[in-house]
Every structure is written in C-alpha cells, then in structure tokens.
Amino acid sequence: MTEQPILQIENLDFAIGDQRILKDINCSFAAGGIHGLIGPNGSGKSTLLRNVCRIWEPQSGRVLIDGLDYRRFPRKTLSQMVTLVQQDTYLDFSMSVSDFVAMGRHPHLKRLQWLRQHDLDIIADALRVTGTEIFRNRLINELSGGEAQLVSLARALATEAPIILLDEPTSALDILHKLEIMELLASLRNAGKTILISIHDLDLARRYCDTVTLLQQGRIYYHGMAGKGFAEHRIKEVFHVGVEEIATEHGVSLLFYR
Numbered sequence: 292m293t294e295q296p297i298l299q300i301e302n303l304d305f306a307i308g309d310q311r312i313l314k315d316i317n318c319s320f321a322a323g324g325i326h327g328l329i330g331p332n333g334s335g336k337s338t339l340l341r342n343v344c345r346i347w348e349p350q351s352g353r354v355l356i357d358g359l360d361y362r363r364f365p366r367k368t369l370s371q372m373v374t375l376v377q378q379d380t381y382l383d384f385s386m387s388v389s390d391f392v393a394m395g396r397h398p399h400l401k402r403l404q405w406l407r408q409h410d411l412d413i414i415a416d417a418l419r420v421t422g423t424e425i426f427r428n429r430l431i432n433e434l435s436g437g438e439a440q441l442v443s444l445a446r447a448l449a450t451e452a453p454i455i456l457l458d459e460p461t462s463a464l465d466i467l468h469k470l471e472i473m474e475l476l477a478s479l480r481n482a483g484k485t486i487l488i489s490i491h492d493l494d495l496a497r498r499y500c501d502t503v504t505l506l507q508q509g510r511i512y513y514h515g516m517a518g519k520g521f522a523e524h525r526i527k528e529v530f531h532v533g534v535e536e537i538a539t540e541h542g543v544s545l546l547f548y549r
C-alpha cells in the first residue's frame with residue numbers, strides 16, 4: 292500500500308479580481324521530502340505557497356493535509372501544522388531577534404500565556420541551528436536581507452510544524468549561507484519534515500530536491516521526480532533558454548544556459 296501524501300492539492304483555482312493566477316492545480320507531496328517549486332517569474336510559485344498555508348484561499352479546489360481539507364482545522368491548529376517563510380523578509384518593525392523567533396511559539400500558547408521553559412528551549416535550538424543566536428539581542432529591522440532570511444527560518448523552525456513552506460529562502464544569501472541552508476533543509480527532511488521550497492537556482496534544486504513541480508503561467512507543466520523534471524526540453528520550453536549539462540570532475544553535472 293502506498294503511503295498517503297501529507298499534502299495534496301486538488302483542482303485548485305485561484306484568482307485575484309478577474310485575473311486567474313492558478314489554474315487547475317493537482318499535485319501531492321510525500322512526507323519527509325524536499326519538494327521544489329520552480330518556474331519563471333510570475334508563474335505562480337508564491338501564490339501557490341500562500342494558498343497552501345491559507346493566507347489566501349482558493350476559489351475552487353481543495354488543500355488536504357493528512358487527508359483532511361484544511362478548512363476543517365481551526366487557524367491555530369493549521370499554524371501548528373504548516374508554516375511559511377515569506378520571500379520578502381523586510382522586517383520593518385522594531386523587535387529583538389529572540390522575540391521575533393519566539394512568535395513561532397504562539398500557535399502553541401493559550402491567550403496571554405507566557406513562554407514555558409520548553410518553548411524557550413525550542414527557540415534557543417531554532418536560533419542555534421540557523422546560526423542566528425549571535426544576533427539574538429539585535430533589532431530585526433537593523434538586520435541585513437540575508438540575516439533576516441535566516442531569522443525568518445528560525446521563527447518557522449520554532450513552530451515545529453511538520454510542513455515548512457519556503458519562498459526563495461536563499462535569494463539574499465551568500466554562497467556559504469546558501470549551502471548551509473540547503474544542508475539544514477536536507478537534515479530537516481531526514482528528520483521527517485516535509486519541505487516545499489520555491490527556488491530559482493536550478494542547480495541547487497537538482498542537487499537537493501526529491502521532486503519538482505514546474506509551473507508555467509499558473510499551470511503545472513511537470514510534477515514528479517526531480518531528475519526527470521530537469522530534462523533539457525522542459526527547461527527550454529518553460530524558461531525559453533537553451534541549456535546544456537556540463538559534467539564536472541566531482542561527479543555532478545551543472546546546467547549551462549545560452
């Protein structure tokens with residue numbers, strides 16, 4: 292018997308005003324995987340992530356978590372199950388990094404309940420694994436773009452949600468931090484988390500993702516195994532560039548665009 296996917300999207304349509312942005316989206320994601328969302332600018336990746344965590348709601352179709360329509364869960368319960376690291380991590384309010392990361396514990400607290408030792412331990416752990424504990428006392432609106440991305444990831448980890456959505460989490464990071472984040476995501480995947488990540492860097496996606504979902508103008512063009520997803524003709528047709536695989540001496544191949 293095949294295991295039920297942790298996340299399923301069925302016949303999802305989403306529009307803003309009269310602009311149809313997502314069209315007939317059908318896909319499912321196994322637990323314990325890194326699932327890449329790729330596609331050109333404006334193809335609908337961020338919009339899909341926002342529909343998956345119910346910041347936006349589809350006009351038709353369903354999102355199922357563990358087989359249940361997410362509209363059946365109270366908002367607080369849904370926030371314990373799914374968390375989103377947004378693309379624009381411009382944090383324009385004055386708050387310490389540790390207070391910001393502590394917000395990740397809110398779905399687990401009752402109204403006006405103080406953080407418990409258990410919560411403080413989880414916050415400390417989230418700061419540690421993202422390498423952000425060194426600026427725990429800094430103000431978030433004084434961080435660089437890359438530092439803010441790491442802190443946003445720390446807050447997501449503090450929720451302990453089994454499904455983590457990330458909207459281009461490495462876009463503002465230098466090469467070392469990019470690799471560190473992807474390695475961290477790989478270890479979270481190995482610990483059983485389900486990660487849905489929108490990512491423009493196709494080489495990183497090829498290296499780290501188990502499956503890819505390729506979007507083109509709001510529709511799914513390909514959904515399946517990552518290896519097969521990067522066939523030359525698909526990249527050519529969706530991104531309108533020529534592409535060639537260049538083998539390296541490290542046993543991996545890199546994409547060369549022309």
Ligand SMILES: Nc1ncnc2c1ncn2[C@@H]1O[C@H](COP(=O)(O)OP(=O)(O)OP(=O)(O)O)[C@@H](O)[C@H]1O
Pocket residue numbers: 307310312330331332333334335336337338339
């Ligand atoms: N708040 C909004 N109001 C109106 N249209 C929007 C809004 N947000 C997104 N769109 C439109 O929806 C479409 C999909 O946008 P989305 O941000 O989901 O794409 P994306 O694939 O994440 O792009 P990128 O790679 O540039 O981040 C685009 O045409 C965009 O202009």
